Amino acid sequence: MISSLRKYVPVLDWGRRYDRDALQNDLIAAVIVTIMLIPQSLAYALLAGLPPEAGLYASILPIILYAIFGTSRALAVGPVAVVSLMTAAAVGQVAEQGTAGYAVAALTLALLSGGILLAMGVFRLGFLANFLSHPVIAGFITASGVIIAASQLKHILGVDASGHNLFELVVSLIEHLPETNFVTLIIGVAATAFLFWVRKGLKPMLISKGVKPRLADIAQKAGPVGAVVVTTLAVWIFGLSNWAGVSIVGEVPQSLPPFTMPDLSLDLVSALFIPALLISIIGFVESISVAQTLAAKKRQRIDPDQELIGLGAANVAAGFSGGYPVTGGFARSVVNFDAGAETPAAGAYTAVGLAIAALALTPLVFFLPKATLAATIIVAVLSLVDFSILKKTWTYSKADFVAVAATILLTLGFGVETGVSAGVILSIGLHLYKTSKPHVAEVGLVPGTQHFRNINRHEVLTDPNLVTLRIDESLYFANARFLEDLIQDRVTEDCPVKHVVLMCSAVNEVDMSALESLEAINERLRSMDVQLHLSEVKGPVTDRLRRSHFLDELTGRVFLSQYDAWAALSGKGPRSDLAAAQ
Amino acid sequence: MISSLRKYVPVLDWGRRYDRDALQNDLIAAVIVTIMLIPQSLAYALLAGLPPEAGLYASILPIILYAIFGTSRALAVGPVAVVSLMTAAAVGQVAEQGTAGYAVAALTLALLSGGILLAMGVFRLGFLANFLSHPVIAGFITASGVIIAASQLKHILGVDASGHNLFELVVSLIEHLPETNFVTLIIGVAATAFLFWVRKGLKPMLISKGVKPRLADIAQKAGPVGAVVVTTLAVWIFGLSNWAGVSIVGEVPQSLPPFTMPDLSLDLVSALFIPALLISIIGFVESISVAQTLAAKKRQRIDPDQELIGLGAANVAAGFSGGYPVTGGFARSVVNFDAGAETPAAGAYTAVGLAIAALALTPLVFFLPKATLAATIIVAVLSLVDFSILKKTWTYSKADFVAVAATILLTLGFGVETGVSAGVILSIGLHLYKTSKPHVAEVGLVPGTQHFRNINRHEVLTDPNLVTLRIDESLYFANARFLEDLIQDRVTEDCPVKHVVLMCSAVNEVDMSALESLEAINERLRSMDVQLHLSEVKGPVTDRLRRSHFLDELTGRVFLSQYDAWAALSGKGPRSDLAAAQ
Structure with missing residues (x-):
């Protein structure tokens, strides 16, 4: 008291x-x-x-x-x-x-x-x-x-x-x-x-x-x-x-x-x-x-x-x-x-x-x-x-820069209240816009290691049957559909793909919209005969996914690490890489 | 054409x-x-x-x-x-x-x-x-x-x-x-x-x-x-x-x-x-x-x-x-x-x-x-x-649930336009609210490995001089001040702390507000004689930080991996753990 x-x-x-x-x-x-x-x-x-x-x-x-x-x-x-x-x-x-x-x-x-x-x-x-x-x-x-x-x-x-x-x-x-x-x-x-x-x-x-x-x-x-x-x-x-x-x-x-x-x-x-x-x-x-x-x-x-x-x-x-x-x-x-x-x-x-x-x-x-x-x-x-x-x-x-320039101009031109309100709305809008088009990198295995890096930036091993996408953003309503489009485009243009792995190390949240998008992606990939897998899903995200039916319906598996996914799915087999890594 | x-x-x-x-x-x-x-x-x-x-x-x-x-x-x-x-x-x-x-x-x-x-x-x-x-x-x-x-x-x-x-x-x-x-x-x-x-x-x-x-x-x-x-x-x-x-x-x-x-x-x-x-x-x-x-x-x-x-x-x-x-x-x-x-x-x-x-x-x-x-x-x-x-x-x-319930009630009660507008505003508001209080875990070393886990969930090694916080969210204006408060509280209550490491593996963005908050945190920790370090910062984030003066002013260092940070800063020394890990 x-x-x-x-x-x-x-x-x-x-x-x-x-x-x-x-x-x-x-x-x-x-x-x-x-x-x-x-x-x-x-x-x-x-x-x-x-x-x-x-x-x-x-x-x-x-x-x-x-x-x-x-x-x-x-x-x-x-x-x-x-x-x-x-x-x-x-x-x-x-x-x-x-x-x-x-x-x-x-x-x-x-x-x-x-x-x-x-x-x-x-x-x-x-x-x-x-x-x-x-x-x-x-x-x-x-x-x-x-x-x-x-x-x-x-x-x-x-x-x-x-x-x-x-x-x-x-x-x-x-x-x-x-x-x-x-x-x-x-x-x-x-x-x-x-x-x-x-x-x-x-x-x-x-x-x-x-x-x-x-x-x-x-x-x-x-x-x-x-x-x-x-x-x-x-x-x-x-x-x-x-x-x-x-x-x-x-x-x-x-x-x-x-x-x-x-x-x-x-x-x-x-x-x-x-x-x-x-x-x-x-x-x-x-x-x-x-x-x-x-x-x-x-x-x-x-x-x-x-x-x-x-x-x-x-x-x-x-x-x-x-x-x-x-x-x-x-x-x-x-x-x-x-x-x-x-x-x-x-x-x-x-x-x-x-x-x-x-x-x-x-x-x-x-x-x-x-x-x-x-x-x-x-x-x-x-x-x-x-x-x-x-x-x-x-x-x-x-x-x-856009937010600060707009705030200055609007404050000078229309007064303090307009300026600060516009600044707030613009900041929020720009943030949502940025996260609605998140950075997604297609990754491959760095030879001799268990690390995966962007295929456009590094010399990495890839497998034509396997597409791994690392998503550098939480998945929520603003970017859920972006992911749907991206995966559908990637898989449609490339016929031999049999497995898509989403590497989720930077995914801090999957909200209901994103969950439904994942379900839609899973279904659409199923109708193209492609399996969907997840890797490196964080604890709190896994806990939440378990409360839905998604993990039961997933055509593929959830791998603890991206390397496990590679080892299990890559046609090139895990053994040779493992040998190289040791 | x-x-x-x-x-x-x-x-x-x-x-x-x-x-x-x-x-x-x-x-x-x-x-x-x-x-x-x-x-x-x-x-x-x-x-x-x-x-x-x-x-x-x-x-x-x-x-x-x-x-x-x-x-x-x-x-x-x-x-x-x-x-x-x-x-x-x-x-x-x-x-x-x-x-x-x-x-x-x-x-x-x-x-x-x-x-x-x-x-x-x-x-x-x-x-x-x-x-x-x-x-x-x-x-x-x-x-x-x-x-x-x-x-x-x-x-x-x-x-x-x-x-x-x-x-x-x-x-x-x-x-x-x-x-x-x-x-x-x-x-x-x-x-x-x-x-x-x-x-x-x-x-x-x-x-x-x-x-x-x-x-x-x-x-x-x-x-x-x-x-x-x-x-x-x-x-x-x-x-x-x-x-x-x-x-x-x-x-x-x-x-x-x-x-x-x-x-x-x-x-x-x-x-x-x-x-x-x-x-x-x-x-x-x-x-x-x-x-x-x-x-x-x-x-x-x-x-x-x-x-x-x-x-x-x-x-x-x-x-x-x-x-x-x-x-x-x-x-x-x-x-x-x-x-x-x-x-x-x-x-x-x-x-x-x-x-x-x-x-x-x-x-x-x-x-x-x-x-x-x-x-x-x-x-x-x-x-x-x-x-x-x-x-x-x-x-x-x-x-x-709140967003869907509000949308249903407002659509039934006030018509389609009010319902859907309120739903959109509420979804955005709730998303911003969630990301404004991100999950931050204090982590320690899992013995015998190079992995770091939440100290409240796992048996891990810690060091009284060293606080490592893993931030599970991008840093942007809505949560920048949250981080300032959190770190100030954590360090003020615990006097022997000499090093704070921010583990940034899930930080996909650091906007200008977050940058200035990091600068403020760095300055405030400096006046408390505590060094600030970063670890596992992503490539695009590092690129951007390099364009500011923050990395020059940082009292501590930027470590490629959290284990490197532990090895360099922990009073318990890296050698014994390394030995244990092998």
Whole structure:
């Protein structure tokens, strides 16, 4: 009872062993992560089309809930770029940005997403995430990064622009180009350049000047805060928001996360269900791969189903506390891990830090220019953009290349939901297509051995009465008929054939369709006076075949090894080969 | 040039060698098939909701087109029960039975179906039919047979009844039960009983009375004609259609197939496209399995892609000559084959026979009661109903059982299109689910051999430093993460492990997702100080892995055989085992 409770509430496990050392390490990590998260949370809320405080609220309660229910020691849960973009796309379809309905729909999306994740966790449906293939995810994230960066350019230029896909966005930006606010543009470009330099050049420079690497690291993480402070001061001192029309964050309420009630009307729920499902699965995939990478470094275990419950609880919390969908983020988790976080308590301390910020520090960001936040986002997401996946898949596998190229193009052209759905369907379709035409090799005996190899690739012994086909795929409905055609063709064209042997060493399954195809093959070969034999059938496959009548009706035999089949059926006789092999 | 023309127009091939013997055999077969087809064609038109002549027209030009383009020597193309039912379901959604629009929509359906089949043939898309698994087809045909039989009961009872699914149909029949026409009922029940007896009892009785088997066979085939003649005469002589209200076929135009123009308006085409696709695929599957079974008996070849072209041409012809969708039927093809048909010319002679019937004999069926046609259909389709597939799949494979049970229930409950679509989606889903959790065995060395077996099933040697996992499935996106979890769990729980070997003898593919998972596993094991090795990787898989950087980054080695891996990595050393093995 207690141990099963501990399985579902991991805090009961690590909480008992919590000591002073762990406390100290967790606190240091929490301070660093808090400093990094304040501007990032505001920026991602902007990206999601929500008021800035939504980003802070989405980082507070969700972190605590994940700390209680999640299994990763270092994962930091909160708003992330891709999920923020997907939130904007989904909520934008049901409400106008800036309205109360928009914020409420974001809460509903978070609650739905939380519900879906919890359900997947309870019913052990985590495997559904597997159907997002890696190339599809890579293509999707790259294309999302491009869209996110493009969507932030309007803040850098200080213009209004919008669009549902990259093309519309770019056209709209070009149309509004003449309205560019040059003061905003200077701030935006300077902030972007500064942040790129902080990311690449600051740490080496500090180290070369004798600063300790750890300190240089912290300075690099605090870079965005520097940009925030400098540009906020500039706007305030020079009154840029008045005479120059620079867009600023403005008034942010000073408050702990409020209790909010998502709208669960049937219309809204049915409009947001599919987006919530996609957000859940993509968020889970992103989160679990970060969690597993970090856990491996300390030889810790991640339970994927329990992770679903942790993320689900975090999203439900986001829905009831003024947030929007959240997941475990790559950047923030790595910072947390590198800063020495030992337990999920570090996340809870981060939450406390962010709560203090929400309560006390929001007046300080009144004059923060939106261009600075946009610069933060652009620099963050451009590190996600990686078109090399196209080249990698092109070299490695054309099917994967097609899936990744289609995902990128469709995401850019038709938006995130179309892109990722098409990618999933295409991956499945291509996989089924590949397995529907499996590799089948006609094999012969390598002289002097008991090995059998492809007759087209090796010098092997064959027998005109005997055709041996090695099937390099499980037999199931998609390729059952392929095998029927293949064998019928092979035997029809070659009259002396008396025996067909199917070598099944790579056949991991024979489903009902394949069984019936084998029965049909057996019958058809019988009417051509040809015997059908099997060799090297795996244990589980044999067990299953025994449950049918196939083995009784088989005209030939089942041989344990292909060599046994050769020895028994080959006109050339086994003895000479055996002698040669010894 | 000539030979490629011959490939696409098989008549050029067999036509050159046509001789007197073949002519004689084909003519005899044609006469027998024509006699059998006249009542059957009228009956299936009734089932499709069309006027009786549509059934005759659908058997004339299509047969000739298939004779020119098809590859099977014995296949007889025309209306069949399941396709007639699907036609009624599809056309019933866009037009009212008995209207001119209904007949035109049936032409459109035939043309669309022909176009789809031709396109599948030209683009070599025949493999799409593979995604209809055998259990789904079996379930679908059984459920269709039940629906067809139920739909004909109204003709036996002489009442009006209708419904889109079995439930509605049965309710409607019960509601109309009080209106039963008892004279019609007597004719219907008598005809049904007679036809069952003809099917089961006539031939043995004739043979026992000294009639030659071949003649008894022909008598059995002509049985339905007997029922038609007797009941028609009864209605005519006793005037049953007047005073007793027995429904009769009535006036059928005396005409060769007319030239008709399908309606290709966008609305109709888009409403009928999916039904046409399902009809094409199901028709193709039924046809190809009949064709292959019959071809095997004479060691002939069937070219599936050319079959698509033959069936496509037949359906286009049906669309332009007053017919409706057609395919190669089981019953008529077997009769044709048994009657000795040697070439597709037999089909052409059948077409001539049916053309004569359409031109000259239609006045004879004026008084033919619809109840007799309904009896013909019921007796024909009940032979398709076979619930034993439920038992077979239950024993053999639960996944197939789920697919077949769902197909039957959904077809009965929601109609043919929903049933077959759900069956296809479910088969694919279950297949993906199964392969997403592949069988992975931890293996050890069988003492005294070089064989490795599951440690849970056999007494084998193991080494605490060495974990060998045999993966019984191709590695692709659906199971890539499963492997990551599995290995991370296995290594985390067991500290002394220094080497992990993946035995890949049954891995037929490693896609990009699986490659990236292997890279992640390699990196994670590296951070746990564990080396990753591969063994028994297949040639094509190795070729592909070489195109990536994985093999360079692999912490361990790639062994040709698992025994090599054991010899090199096992602390117990190879020498002693080797000695034991010899």
